[in-house]
Every structure is written in C-alpha cells, then in structure tokens.
Amino acid sequence: xxxxxxxGEPPKLPGFEYSSLLGSGGFADVFLYDxxxxxxxxxxxxxxxxxxxxxxxxxxxxxxxxxxxxSAHPAIVTIHAAAVSDDxxxxxxxxxxxxxxxxxxxxxxxxxxxxVLALGVQIAGAVESAHRVGILxxxxxxxxxxxxxxxxxALTDFGIATTDDGQPGGGGMSIPWSPPEAFGSPPxxxxxxxxxxxAATLYTLLAGRSPFELxxxxxxxxxxxxxxxxxxxxxxxxxxxxxxxxxxxxxxxxPEPERxxxxxxxxxxxxxxxxxxxxxxxxxxxxxxxxDSEHRADDDDGATRVRGVIEVPDAPSASQETHAVVVGGGDxxxxxxxxxxxxxxxxxxxxxxxxxxxxxxGAAAAxxxxxxxxxxxxxxxxxxxxxxxxxxxTPGQGAQRPPAPIAVEATAEGDQxxxxxxxxxxxxxxxxxxxxxxxxxxxxxxxxxxxQITVDLREEGAxxxxxxxxxxQKTESTATEGCIGE
Numbered sequence: 001x002x003x004x005x006x007x008g009e010p011p012k013l014p015g016f017e018y019s020s021l022l023g024s025g026g027f028a029d030v031f032l033y034d035x036x037x038x039x040x041x042x043x044x045x046x047x048x049x050x051x052x053x054x055x056x057x058x059x060x061x062x063x064x065x066x067x068x069x070x071s072a073h074p075a076i077v078t079i080h081a082a083a084v085s086d087d088x089x090x091x092x093x094x095x096x097x098x099x100x101x102x103x104x105x106x107x108x109x110x111x112x113x114x115x116v117l118a119l120g121v122q123i124a125g126a127v128e129s130a131h132r133v134g135i136l137x138x139x140x141x142x143x144x145x146x147x148x149x150x151x152x153x154a155l156t157d158f159g160i161a162t163t164d165d166g167q168p169g170g171g172g173m174s175i176p177w178s179p180p181e182a183f184g185s186p187p188x189x190x191x192x193x194x195x196x197x198x199a200a201t202l203y204t205l206l207a208g209r210s211p212f213e214l215x216x217x218x219x220x221x222x223x224x225x226x227x228x229x230x231x232x233x234x235x236x237x238x239x240x241x242x243x244x245x246x247x248x249x250x251x252x253x254x255p256e257p258e259r260x261x262x263x264x265x266x267x268x269x270x271x272x273x274x275x276x277x278x279x280x281x282x283x284x285x286x287x288x289x290x291x292d293s294e295h296r297a298d299d300d301d302g303a304t305r306v307r308g309v310i311e312v313p314d315a316p317s318a319s320q321e322t323h324a325v326v327v328g329g330g331d332x333x334x335x336x337x338x339x340x341x342x343x344x345x346x347x348x349x350x351x352x353x354x355x356x357x358x359x360x361x362g363a364a365a366a367x368x369x370x371x372x373x374x375x376x377x378x379x380x381x382x383x384x385x386x387x388x389x390x391x392x393x394t395p396g397q398g399a400q401r402p403p404a405p406i407a408v409e410a411t412a413e414g415d416q417x418x419x420x421x422x423x424x425x426x427x428x429x430x431x432x433x434x435x436x437x438x439x440x441x442x443x444x445x446x447x448x449x450x451x452q453i454t455v456d457l458r459e460e461g462a463x464x465x466x467x468x469x470x471x472x473q474k475t476e477s478t479a480t481e482g483c484i485g486e
Contacts, residue, residue, distance in 0.1 A: 008048050011085035016044070016093075028060070032096060041096040042080060047089050057090060064092045066135055066158040074286055075126035077146060077156040097154065102205060103143030111205040113240055114280050117271050119145075119153050120202045121283035124268030126155045127194050129288035131264060136189050140197035141177040142204055175221050176210035177201055180229045180255045192257035195267045199252030207236055211253055231255040244274050269407035269422070276422050276451075282406075401475055405432065405451070405467045408482030412457060417484050419465050420452040429472030435479075437464045461485060 007024040016033040022043060023030050030045045047060050064082040071078040080093040102119075105111075111119075123145060130137055137158060144157040173182050179196035181188040203211045212227040213219045214234055227233075233253050236246060248270050254260050261267040268285045275282050405421040423430060433445045436455050446453065447470070457463050462485040469477040 005048070008046065008089075010044075011046055011087055011089055011091065013044070013085060013091070016042070033093075035093075043094050043096045044091050045094065046085070046091040049087070049089055060090050060092075062158075064090075067092075067094075067156070069133055070126070070130055070135070070158075070288075073126050073129050073288065075122045075152065075154055076129070077154045094156075097146045097148055099147035099149065099151070101143050101147065102145040102153070102201070103141065105147075106142055106205045106208060110208070113206070113242070113245065114275075114278070116202050116205050117245075117275050117278075117280065118283045119205070120198065120271045121268050121275070121285055122153050123155055123198060123201075124264045124271065125285040125287050127198055127264035128268065129286070130158075131191050131194070132288050136191070137194050137197075138182075138189050139174055140194055140201055141174045142201050143174075145201065175224050175228075176212065177204070178228065179257070180231075181257060183225055183229065190257060191264065192260045192262050195252055195261045195264050196257075198264065198267065199249055199261075203233075203236070203249055203253070206238060206241060207234070209234075211249070229255060242274065242278065244277055248274065266409065269409060272407055272422050273420065276424075276426065279426070282422060282424050402427075402430075402469050402471045402477045404477040405469050405480045408465070408467060408480050410463075410482055410484035412484055415457050416454055417457050417463055418452060418454045419467075419482050419484075421467055421480065421482065423451055423469060427471065431470045433468040433470055433476070435466040437462075457485065 005024065005026070007021055007029045010018040010021070010029075010031045010033075012018075013033065015036050017036065019032040019034055019041070021029065022032050028045050028047050030043055033042050033044050034040075035042050047057065061082075064079060067077065068079045068082075070076045077097070078095045080095065082090070082092040084090050123140075127137060127140065135158070137155070139157060140155070144155065146154045146156050148154055173187075177197045177200040179193045181190075181193060200211050209215070210224070211233045212224050214223075214227070217223070231254060233249065236249075248267075251270075252260055252267060261270065265285065265287065272282050272285070403424045406424050408419060408421040410417045410419045419434075421432075432448050432451065432453075434448060434453050435445045436453075437458070453465065455463065455465065462483040464481055464483040466479040466481050468479045
C-alpha cells in the first residue's frame with residue numbers, strides 16, 4: 001500500500017517570508033510565501049529534496065519554461081520567476097490563487113450550463129494559444145484549472161507537456177480525462193488530444209463525474225481505459241443541457257482523433273455558438289498570434305481577441321549565489337495564482353458570478369496593452385454593454401454599424417458545404433446578406449434569417465462566403481469571410 005509522502009521543509013528564500021503549506025504532490029510541495037518587494041502573496045512550487053532523478057529535475061525546469069512562455073495569457077497561470085534555493089532545490093514562484101481548483105469545485109457544487117460554456121471558451125483560448133507556440137498540454141483536467149481571486153479560470157501544470165521541437169514531456173497521465181491515443185504504445189498526442197481532454201473536463205463539471213464513469217459499476221483504471229477506447233460515454237442525465245451541447249460532446253469525445261474538433265479554437269467557437277443559441281453573452285476567446293501591424297483587423301467586431309506573443313524579461317534570482325532556471329512575467333493587472341493539483345485552498349463560493357464576469361469584461365474592454373517586440377491586437381466583445389469604438393455608419397443612417405458576424409465555419413457533405421456563424425450581439429429583425437464565390441464568379445447576394453447557409457462546393461479551389469449582418473434599421477456590419485477547401 002502506497003504511503004502518502006510527508007511534505008518537505010519550506011526553503012529559505014531571500015526576499016520571501018514563509019507563510020503556510022498549500023499542498024503536496026508526488027515530487028513537489030507548494031508553499032504560500034509573502035514576497036517583500038513587490039509586496040504580495042505568492043505560491044512557490046518546490047521540488048522535493050530527494051528528487052535527484054535528472055529526468056524529474058529536467059521536467060520541472062521545462063514546466064517553468066513552458067509556463068513562462070504562456071504567462072501573458074489571461075487564462076493561464078503566471079510565472080514570476082524560478083531559480084534554485086540555497087539548499088539545492090529548484091522552485092517556481094507563481095501568482096497565488098486563493099480559490100479552489102475545478103477538481104475540488106465539481107465534487108461539491110453544481111455548475112450551470114452558462115458557467116460551463118464560459119469556462120470552456122476561456123480555457124479553449126488558453127489551449128489554442130499553447131498550441132500556437134508549439135506546446136501540447138497533455139494533462140487537461142478539472143484539478144489543473146485554477147480559479148483566480150477575480151473568479152476567472154486559469155490553466156496550470158505543464159509538467160508533462162510536449163513541444164513540437166521533439167522534446168518529450170514527463171511521464172504519467174490522468175486516465176479519466178485522457179484520450180484513447182494516450183494509451184497507445186508509444187502514446188500519441190496532438191491538438192485533438194487536448195481538445196478531447198478539455199471536453200471531458202467540461203462534461204465532468206456538468207455531470208459531477210468524468211465522462212466514462214458508470215455510476216453503480218466498477219470504475220477501475222482498466223474499466224475506464226476500455227470505455228475510453230470504445231467511446232462509451234455515459235449519457236448526461238441533466239434536463240437543462242441542450243441537444244447542441246450533447247452533440248458537441250459526441251464530436252469532441254469521439255475515439256478517433258480525426259473526427260473530433262481538431263483545434264481548440266474550433267471547439268471554442270462551437271461553445272460560442274451554443275451561447276448564442278441560448279441568448280447568452282458571447283464569451284471572448286483570447287489567442288496568441290504574431291500580428292503584422294500593417295494588417296490590424298480594426299474593423300473586426302468579433303469575440304476573438306488576438307494577442308501578440310510576449311517575450312518575458314529576466315528577473316533576479318532568489319539570492320546572489322543561486323542560478324536562475326527561468327523567469328517570466330505577464331501583461332495582466334489582475335492577481336492570479338498558481339495552485340496546481342497539489343496545492344488547493346478552499347473558498348466559500350465557486351468562481352461563477354455572471355455579473356462579476358460582465359463587470360470584468362467591461363473593464364478589460366477599456367485596456368489596450370502595448371508590448372515591445374509584439375503588436376497587441378484587441379478585438380473586444382463586451383458581455384453587458386457595447387465596448388466597441390464608434391463604428392462608421394451606413395450613408396444616410398444615424399445608427400452605429402452593428403458588429404460583424406464571427407466564427408464563420410464550414411462543414412462539407414458530398415458536393416455541398418454548410419457555413420455557420422455567430423451573431424455576437426443578436427437583436428430582433430437581424431438578417432444576413434451572404435455573397436458566395438462560385439466557379440462562375442461571385443453570385444448575387446442571398447439574404448437569410450438564420451446564421452447558416454448551404455452552398456455548392458467549387459470544383460477547384462476554395463469555396464468562400466462573405467457574411468454581412470443587416471440590422472432592422474438597415475444598418476450593416478463589415479463583411480466576414482469564411483472558406484473551405486484549398
């Protein structure tokens with residue numbers, strides 16, 4: 001029988017005063033410290049003293065480096081610094097998060113459908129951003145989604161992440177949320193693997209159990225692995241889950257990777273469409289992308305916010321004698337924490353206040369961040385009020401231009417393609433003018449009342465549509481393009 005390891009002694013770190021133990025895992029402890037300058041509470045993850053295995057130490061250093069690359073993302077925990085203590089233990093200094101992770105939350109709280117949709121969209125942006133810089137997380141699960149003191153989700157624990165430069169991550173997996181390909185020999189991982197785990201996590205928040213657990217039956221690791229490989233998802237019994245969300249889970253949890261959402265962004269857009277279907281505010285997706293300042297999408301009113309990849313600056317070591325492993329920073333003004341699955345603190349309430357989320361979204365819409373070496377392109381959508389700068393109006397009209405359709409996506413079946421999109425601020429009487437490129441050139445615009453259209457595929461090249469939102473007052477948005485094919 002495995003005995004739980006006793007936590008180690010907190011290291012003495014110059015400029016930091018030890019406060020309390022937050023949690024312990026297999027190879028690391030997490031402690032709460034008071035940083036003296038700047039004065040704040042921080043979580044410090046420390047490798048245990050007897051973890052002399054170079055593979056473990058290398059994995060620990062890689063985790064710090066990978067998280068530092070992503071620290072600027074609002075839904076990923078921020079790394080302040082990392083170094084080696086005077087007694088030889090590597091440590092990572094991260095923002096302190098006093099709320100419990102979602103692994104604690106789902107076991108005691110009922111998550112609503114709107115809450116899960118919003119959480120899913122935000123974490124999808126974090127996962128997509130990691131993928132865009134070549135990082136696969138490989139261990140997305142409720143316990144690895146922390147909650148900031150502003151009640152926002154934050155992805156953490158990149159301990160077994162892999163990169164596209166051939167560097168493998170650490171071993172291990174979390175079976176209840178792992179895709180079938182993770183059980184192969186050798187195990188495989190892709191963007192579709194992470195989307196599987198994210199969907200399994202969202203399912204868990206709704207069901208109060210992982211997708212392949214069968215109440216009243218054996219749920220051993222062997223049982224779960226068999227069900228995951230065969231795609232035997234236990235049906236959701238909640239009556240408030242819409243059919244569209246059930247269909248999303250069917251796609252995202254398919255045992256065949258090519259039949260799933262192959263990008264986290266496409267999963268996020270699917271979640272946004274369900275928000276629109278339920279007349280909910282459309283949650284913004286934040287994604288990293290290198291942006292050419294000469295091609296800024298100033299006219300894009302969508303709910304996808306694109307940020308330049310931020311290079312993190314160097315920071316001092318814990319002492320003059322220690323050697324820095326990695327340092328990092330972020331561009332957020334909000335305080336966030338770094339409690340991973342080994343370090344949890346329990347708040348009185350879950351991170352799910354729609355009013356607070358709307359207030360924060362409104363505040364965020366007023367901030368423009370400029371970063372040296374990267375252009376920050378903000379395409380902001382506010383959940384409560386129109387956060388867009390005044391738009392040009394259609395000649396002869398006094399009303400503002402409505403927002404452009406977002407998340408234009410297409411699926412092909414036979415010789416036809418069905419395009420769908422999201423109206424970020426739906427109003428009564430809205431229609432859509434769609435112009436289609438065909439083999440004979442552009443067809444005359446077609447007006448539709450629903451956010452979808454089915455068109456014939458071109459025999460060669462890409463089939464594209466340009467979608468414009470038309471308000472009842474005859475004001476029009478800018479056009480949004482969607483294409484399928486080469």
